[in-house]
Amino acid sequence: MTSVKNGRFCKTGAALRFRPGTPLISGSVPPLFSTLAEKLGCQAPLSFAQEPEEAFHARVRNCFPEAETASPEGYLLTADNEGIRIFSRSEAGLFYGLQTLLDRVAEDGLCELELYETPVAPERGLKLYLPPPTPEGFAEFRKIIDLAAQCKYNFIMLELGGAMEYRSHPEINEGWIEYASVMNEYPGKTLDIQNRFPWRKNSIHTENGGGRVLTQGQLSELAAYCRERYLEVVPEMPSLSHSDYLLTRHRELAERRDDPFPDTCCPSNPEYHRLLFDLLDEVIALLKPRRINIGHDEYYSIGLCPQCKGKSIRELYARDINEIAEYLRSRNVGTIMWGEKLLDSHWRDGTPIGGAACPAGKNMEALPATFPAIDAVDPSVEIFHWYWGVDRHLEENFAARGMNYCFANFNAPAFKDWSGRISAPHARGVCISNWGQTSLRTLQRNGVLYDLAYSSFLLWNPCFGSEDYPDIDRLTFRRLYRLGEPEKQDDMQVLTLCHTVQTDLRFQYFFDGFLLDEKQYYLGDHVFRSGDGAEYRFPVIFGSNISNTTTDPARKDAPDSIKDAYEFDSQYQEISFETFPERDKESRMWYYCRYLLPASCASLEYLRFEPVNALVPQVQVKSFRLGSDLPRQTPE
Template identity: 25%
Template sequence: MPETAEPALLPAPRSARYTGGTYPYEGRPGEVRTRTDSALGPEAYRLTVDGDGVTVTGGDEAGLFWARQTLKQLLGPDEFRRTSAPTGEGAGAAPARPLPHCVIEDAPRFHWRGLMLDVARHFMPKAGVLRYLDLLAAHKLNVLHLHLTDDQGWRPEIKRYPKLTETASWRARTKVGHRASDIWDERPHGGFYTQEDLREIVAYAAERHITVVPEIDIPGHSQAAISAYPELGNTDVVDTTSFEVWSEWGVSPNVLAPSDTVLRFYEGVLEELLEIFPSRYVHLGGDECPKSQWRESDAARKRVADLGLPDEEALQSWFTGHFAGWLAERGRRLIGWDEILEGGALADGTAVSSWRGYRGGIAAARAGHDVVMCPEQQVYFDHRQDGGADEPVPIGFVRTLRDVYHFEPVPPELAGTAEERHVLGTQANMWTECTENQQRVDYQVFPRLAALAEVAWSPLPAPAERDFADFERRMTGGHYARLDALGVDYRPPSGPRPWQRRPGILGRPIEGPPPIV
């Protein structure tokens, strides 16, 4: 039997054998022997601790990195602090810590394991984004999807279009709580990332084997951009020169015009972003685009006729197809929310983020397109974690830690079929209308992101057979302590702490179980 208790590893490895005894790890340079063996596969690793020390074999450099995250978990929660303060005599020398003799063999189930972070509604300063990259790395998550633009703000610096950061990155005031709330924060809100900031974020992520996928939302969710450059809007329908960055929540009716001016403008935006973001995928939104202005616009109707489209509804598919081809010419792939499936066939290589349920992902996979499963009903972390009255700004469905642990990214309709290979993986989506600072984002994301991490990494059984009690034991037996060491303001199992509550701030709870769509 091991001389120390088996550690509460998370996410659960494919296999872990504890052989008895411990190794006194002192953290000396070179104490961990590393090598690579491509036969293990991408991101896979083998971690061995025995009387001779620690040996890590990675299928690649990413596998070695994930093995180090496991090693940190074996060493205890304090390993996740930014530094450790020596205690007792011999200050400056780290005391030896017992590592259990073990052989851990591990590899991820999915190659897309991510978090979508909305920095457009509430701006998260660069330091906060870097911190979230550390949190993703600690959970073996490898994609940060950055939602950079929306009606309420534009965040990336585009040097050829300076008004995007001079004008579109700030709004005059902010609704506090749900869109129906009558409470306002009258302070201007905003901020942006310089291109140097974005390069730093990308480089910091790469050191942690995380890909940053940028999202620029088109053709809807674009009022902030139109407020800076009015010619982008449907000028024959509405006076776009009077636009401001939107201070309301929800979906603005003001969308991009289907014009060559708009195409050239966003090609210019993307040219600069492609120099910063090396990711294979570029997310171009495509969700929640009202068509009313296009139906009223003579210019839009002429565009429909010139293109031979059936109606204005098909213009969104035209937008998607144009930029899918433009990106493909540059060796990139477009990914968009599942509305891009509407209005016409997708170009080859286009991928889909299935957010309105499973249906869009199933249709996309059956049509030969890759899919990231992130259904609102399961993994929207802006939704409330409990039905209790103390939950801060209760939005949407109740999605508990248990619910997220029982989420299955592969729909039953695809499981075991040839189309299952199109499911790239999964991500949680964190929209920030009602999360105005780091504490609020932490509360909504954690501990549920730990459950999503295990779903995305570990070879779990079918949802009905998953051992949530074991997961809960590993959370209380070690992982909450790791989150404490990382400084995460998570929701405790017993409910929100007094300072995490937001009494009097209006939410929009949806009663009953979420539908399976």
């Protein structure tokens, strides 16, 4: 049997039966493989074989004569009554094959199978801030990394900024802690600061590291955890712009001398590069990266200081990029940058943005054009192209100059013409971003977990395109709901409840100093009574395990939108992972969610919903049951 959801090269057959227990593993693989394989829960023989290119090519072609095997990340997965076998040219490919095996068994059970998969794009990434340096922060980080690995991503971009320990310049860390404390005084203060002055300012990232500093030892351990899961670590070191962390203790390097919170360095001051290169040397020595993102986005304070005034904007911007790229090249490190300031871009209504010249507005100074610098920038610099939703043709500016680009701040459901654009010669892949606190629940509420899972279907299944939103959306919710299942505990069992509510609460993105506080979204408790008379209370948290009855799952192509992208209800995506939505015949949305209760509880009676206060509307309950399985409804 074949189906769209299975991909182009897949054959499935009858169900397989093996004794319960631990898989019998053969092949030279790291211990992590054995740990993960235990989730299969059966004594199936499981073999891993890393093969030379020609041998792997021949093996795949024997099963699927039309298959291409160019990528070393591709794998062949077969299963029959004799056992399960995974083949690949690389250890990473074997790891991806194992992740697919676990995913398929959890969804459909173990069956006869021949499956060949290779990634649609070589770069598949997630951008994060560093977590707070606490046991809880590190645990959250590891959960997020595990999810990225389960979805077969291959790089993690970590913004370092002032949140990494710098032994050559401890004043950077001292300034960062003080600056973050000021900016995190109350929710939204960073936005207040951004909007306080008659000039444009950079967004402020004081959620990074929880406003604290990770030691080099702590960061090294997190990087090792990523690499063990075949995730390349790409450091992001904002420079030129977003340089507030450099300037708290080095105001003499600021471009705008009258800014009490400067965020942009003077590119003509050689001391700026000396400082930056000292920090880059520490990053390279610690993490040994293949490439580094040097930022350079949202460059607003331009040509203002005595050293820069009157100079060519094109040369100021391009020279700074090239000087840093050349320094990194001398260290055998590649360069990435955010690319919008190299584009002469406009919204559909003609409003200039990015690298286009912007006229002065009410209480806002004009911005000179920076896009001419694109012709002077080293073409080996990879562009993180995050203006893909402004105009789908903008990436052609990079391709015409031989520059590779990655669709960044990627939002797959909004992206138009996926198949055509990702197959363009200079398109390298995607990077999804979370611009809020590095916690699993924040990523859920920001829709990042949804993006992560949704994009993985596009990135590994060439049969899917932008037009397949309804099918991929349903698959995404099923995968995330399964991955979000509470960990099994011998003394606990799962209660699944289906409920809904109608409130006036709306979606909020948690970033720029707005941290998620679930107490603000707490509606009340479901109250149950067990057969022995004990009462159990389960919290109802809007946006986390319930949402509005009127939430709309439809995606729209609005002709009057200023964006060249699809639009959708973000409130629908924020509840993924924790809940599974289902629409009834009257178009009301219901939400399955799960709670843990003692395994000794054999019967339950639903008593009531108890709101936190009189203003909370009534939560409706449709059903509840012990267990966590969903009906098997996947598109064919």
